[in-house]
Amino acid sequence: MGRTQSYNRDDVVRAARSVFWEQGYEGAPLPELERVTGLNRSSIYHAFGSKRGLFDAAVESYLDEIIRPRLAPLIGEDVTPAALEEYLDGLRGALRQPSSLPASSGCLLVNTAAAPIGRDEAVAQVIAGYRAELRAAFGRGVAARRPDLDGTEVAVLADACTGLVVSAFALARVDAAGAADAVGTAIALVTGSPQP
Numbered sequence: 001m002g003r004t005q006s007y008n009r010d011d012v013v014r015a016a017r018s019v020f021w022e023q024g025y026e027g028a029p030l031p032e033l034e035r036v037t038g039l040n041r042s043s044i045y046h047a048f049g050s051k052r053g054l055f056d057a058a059v060e061s062y063l064d065e066i067i068r069p070r071l072a073p074l075i076g077e078d079v080t081p082a083a084l085e086e087y088l089d090g091l092r093g094a095l096r097q098p099s100s101l102p103a104s105s106g107c108l109l110v111n112t113a114a115a116p117i118g119r120d121e122a123v124a125q126v127i128a129g130y131r132a133e134l135r136a137a138f139g140r141g142v143a144a145r146r147p148d149l150d151g152t153e154v155a156v157l158a159d160a161c162t163g164l165v166v167s168a169f170a171l172a173r174v175d176a177a178g179a180a181d182a183v184g185t186a187i188a189l190v191t192g193s194p195q196p
Helices: 008-025 030-037 041-048 051-075 083-095 101-105 106-115 121-145 153-170 176-191
Strands: none
Touching: 008 030, 008 051, 008 101, 008 106, 008 176, 030 041, 030 051, 041 106, 051 083, 051 106, 051 121, 083 101, 083 121, 083 153, 083 176, 101 176, 106 121, 106 176, 121 153, 121 176
């Protein structure tokens, strides 16, 4: 008879997610993952198959618990005109707070794209899917905020916002102020007015 699972899988994944987010897949040592999850190596391997399995679970939880809830106002049936600006303003505010994870660690998926594991086909597909989700949400937000634009102009503006947000996440670890400025530029493009 097998042992009964005595841990909460979601809590374990969240704890590991914070390590992967701050240190990356390659930089996250198993002893640190054991420490934060409270599981020994054999339990991690039994539950997730490998360190990579734990990482994949952490990425899914990042998308489901961090990314998609923040994008929800932009992908619902009725997107308000202020939804994209509110998303961008919230992100800019987080980047201006040195203690926030976006300011100190950027985006788990953007960081992963620049790391060796980002070359893995399955990981690359997840990252491309994330970018597509972000771009689709921004497209809906731009269309709601700027009904004066035609479809091509909406697409160009959504692409520009996506690029600025991705670049902000890439910059966050080394220049959080510059990252916040990039998001401010996206806000200015969406609203058509300079941002403070």
